[in-house]
Structures are given as structure tokens and as C-alpha cells.
Amino acid sequence: MSTPITRDELWQTLGRLASGVTIVTAMHAGERRGMTASAVxxxxxxxxxxxxxxxxxxxxxxxxxxxxxxxxxxxxxxxxQKNLSEHFAGKTDPAISLSWFEHEGLPLLGGTIAQIVCRKEQAVPFSDHTLFTGVIEYTRFTDDDPLVYFRGQYHELG
Structure with a gap:
């Protein structure tokens, strides 16, 4: 049997999987909320x-x-938009200018390369996370370059 990997080994290994950087947004009781997410x-x-x-x-x-x-x-x-990722990851910047707009009452962020609206379908708990699934009802996109996260740092393509 192999030795279990440590949390640091896990983060170092999975850090080699480049991912796009996203902000999940929702509205509740008239308040806009956002969270940086890479597990999409x-x-x-x-x-x-x-x-x-x-x-x-x-x-x-x-x-x-x-x-x-x-x-x-x-x-x-x-x-x-690295600053938006950091802001919604908890490193809030009171001077940041957020460009919110709404699609049928759902808050979205302007200036991003794509916006997607999902109707929440399921919440599947697993360990210390829940996988929220949603059927896509609306999309809007541009051809601008994405922000990429790789080995614990932000990168640009090209």
C-alpha cells in the first residue's frame, strides 16, 4: 500500500491543472453576492x-x-481582472469598482469574457464541499483572453 499524500502534495499536484478563473454570483434578499471559484x-x-x-x-x-x-x-x-478574483476570494478592496448588471434579476459582472445564468438543479454534498449543478439558461461572451490560474499564480494566455 502506498503512503497517503499530504495536503501540500495534493495542492502542489492539482496546481498543475490550469483552470479558468470565475466568479459565482447570486442574489438573496436584494443583496448581490460573489465568490471566486476554480472548481467549475x-x-x-x-x-x-x-x-x-x-x-x-x-x-x-x-x-x-x-x-x-x-x-x-x-x-x-x-x-x-485579477483584482476581481482577489476581491471575491476575500482580499476585499474597498476602492474596487464593481461593474454589476442584472439579467432577469440575477447579478452578473460586466467586463468579463463570459456570463452564464444557471437554474439551480441539485446540491450534491461531498466531504467538505457541495457540488451545485445548474441548467444553463443564458450565455453571453466575448473573444477576449481569459485569466488562468496555474501553480498558485495568475497567468495570461499568449
Missing amino acids: ISLSHDPPTLGVAVAHDRKMHALLSQPEVTHFGLNILSST
């Missing part, structure tokens, strides 16, 4: 479905767990 996956083409894993100790987890929250947004960041 396309699950199905028919119906078009994606999933986002959210740790149980995050405020977004409590928000998406509310039955009255029926939709969530996914905003894919451009190469110029």
Missing part, C-alpha cells in the same frame, strides 16, 4: 449543465443552499 465543470450538453463546487464554510454555500435562491451566475474573468 461542464457536466452535460443536453440539457446544457454545469457544476460548481463550494466549500461548506463559504458564505456562498449558505446562500446557494437557500431554497428561494433558484439561479446562480458564472462570470469567466478576462486576463485584466
Whole structure:
């Protein structure tokens, strides 16, 4: 039998999986919320479905767990939006200018390379995270370059 890997080994290994940087958004009681997320996956083409894993100790987890929250947004960041990723990851910057807009009452972020609106379908608990799945109801995108996260750092393509 092999020796179990340490948490540091896990993070170092999975850090080699380059991922796009996204902000999950939702609205509850008239308040806009967002959270930086990299654990996002396309699950199905028919119906078009994606999933986002959210740790149980995050405020977004409590928000998406509310039955009255029926939709969530996914905003894919451009190469110029590292500051948004850090802001929604908890390194809040009171001077940051957030360019919110709404699609049918759901808050989305302007200037991102894509916005996706999902109707929440399932919440599948697993260990210290829950996988929230959603059927995609709306998309909007540009051809700008994405922000990429690799080996614990932000990168640009090209």
C-alpha cells in the first residue's frame, strides 16, 4: 500500500491543472453576492449543465443552499481582472469598482469574457464541499483572453 499524500502534495499536484478563473454570483434578499471559484465543470450538453463546487464554510454555500435562491451566475474573468478574483476570494478592496448588471434579476459582472445564468438543479454534498449543478439558461461572451490560474499564480494566455 502506498503512503497517503499530504495536503501540500495534493495542492502542489492539482496546481498543475490550469483552470479558468470565475466568479459565482447570486442574489438573496436584494443583496448581490460573489465568490471566486476554480472548481467549475461542464457536466452535460443536453440539457446544457454545469457544476460548481463550494466549500461548506463559504458564505456562498449558505446562500446557494437557500431554497428561494433558484439561479446562480458564472462570470469567466478576462486576463485584466485579477483584482476581481482577489476581491471575491476575500482580499476585499474597498476602492474596487464593481461593474454589476442584472439579467432577469440575477447579478452578473460586466467586463468579463463570459456570463452564464444557471437554474439551480441539485446540491450534491461531498466531504467538505457541495457540488451545485445548474441548467444553463443564458450565455453571453466575448473573444477576449481569459485569466488562468496555474501553480498558485495568475497567468495570461499568449
